[in-house]
Amino acid sequence: MSASQSTSSSDPASNPKVSPDDATYYTWSSFFSILTGNASTREREAYFRVKDTINAEADCKRCVRDTKWLFANSPIIRFMKHNIDLLGPSDGSASITPERVICQKCDAKQSGGFDPEYGILICANQMRNWGHTEDTIAHEMVHAYDHLRFKMDAVHNLRHAACTEIRASTLSGECRWGREFFTRGQWGVTQQMQECVRRRAALSVAARPGCRDAAHANQVVNEVWDSCFNDTRPFDEIYK
Incomplete structure (x- = not known):
């Protein structure tokens, strides 16, 4: 059976009649299909869904x-x-x-x-x-700290959500240069950490119920940027 034939069947993760061996074969066949660039978006998502279930x-x-x-x-x-x-x-x-x-x-x-x-x-x-x-x-943990220290309502207040996301991405180290360069393929040099923080904060705000669209999310992030990016509490400075 070819990779394209095997990936056209129903998703084994949601099919109780499919044995674990079949699921494993589906995973491997889809894996090679992904490697060769022949997998569709649906097939890629199904592969990772099955992989996550198995593991x-x-x-x-x-x-x-x-x-x-x-x-x-x-x-x-x-x-x-x-x-x-x-x-x-x-x-x-x-x-x-x-x-x-x-x-x-x-x-x-x-x-x-x-x-x-x-x-x-x-x-x-x-x-x-x-x-x-x-x-x-x-x-x-930065979110947990902000919840206690500043009494933030990050669910309903978009400015609160933007601020705690800015602080969390800045202080956790997830936007440091090495992480962006080697893991996410962001190869810029100037202001790279700041751009990462802005991007991640805007994506989080955009997912909140009160946010209209991506432009609205970026506007909210910009409104609180200076005060929140420069607030490194409880650290004296950005840790890493």
Whole structure:
């Protein structure tokens, strides 16, 4: 059976009659189709959906292991945890611990999220390595800090959403030059970090219910840019 024939069948991830071996063959045949540039957008999405389903348990175990290691050894994670603990109630209910970092497979194209009640979500199937996990946890911990320190409403207030996204992308290290250059293929030199922060903040704001379109998202980001980009609390300066 050719790659094109195999990828035209129904998605095995959603078909209970397809065996794990069939799903694996589908994954490999789609993989080679992608390599040769013959896969459609639908086929590419189906390949990664099946791959994530097959690897979900292993991805989550790796995420949990990396999370525990980072809370014990990562300077930025330890620093953020300490400062979040200083802001939270004495009973520790707002503290971000490894137990409040939930690793799971996500269907959406996202790395993670923060909820004041439940803690931090890490999309295990999106994590490339422990460094990516560190950046993602640090990003969400900035949101946790901002929620406690500034009482932000990042769901309904677009200016609040833009500000915390600017700060999270700036302070977590996810927009540093090396990450942009080697991982995302952004090869500019001048103002590269700032452009990354702007891009990621605008994308996040654009996904909020109150945002009209991309132009509106960019306008909101520009309105709060100077004050939020230059606010490095709880750091004295941009950490990395």
